[in-house]
Amino acid sequence: EIGNTQFYRSVSSSSENFEIQKLFKALSKVEWEHASLICKMLGIKKPELEDKDMAFPTDKENLADFQRREKNAVNEYTKFVNEAVEQKAKVSFHALVEIESDHFDISKDEIKKFK
Secondary structure, X not given: OHHHHHHHXXXXXXXXXXXXXXXXXXXXXXXXXXXXXXXXXXXXXXXXXXXXXXXXXXXXXXXXXHHHHHXXXXXXXXXXXXXXXXXXXXXXXXXXXXXXXXXHHHHHHHHHHOO
């Protein structure tokens, strides 16, 4: 979630497309909230974000990476749901699966706009 936050923040500040800027800014905020939740669950301090230029040169490439990242998140959180022992953890990871699945669907819709 930290890496996704940094990537989405980078895209939001580098894209020349206002709609892409808005989308990725919103995504960066949501992913940062996910990082907060996970750090809280683990009882660890949330790391500071670094300002990194992680964006690709084109919006099309950034959208493709957005889709890849969200698919990976869905797969990882699904695995965590299945492996979690505590019910509270299962519920939290299941909620993250739902949110990341919505993000994946958004990525598919956005990619269609660039074809």
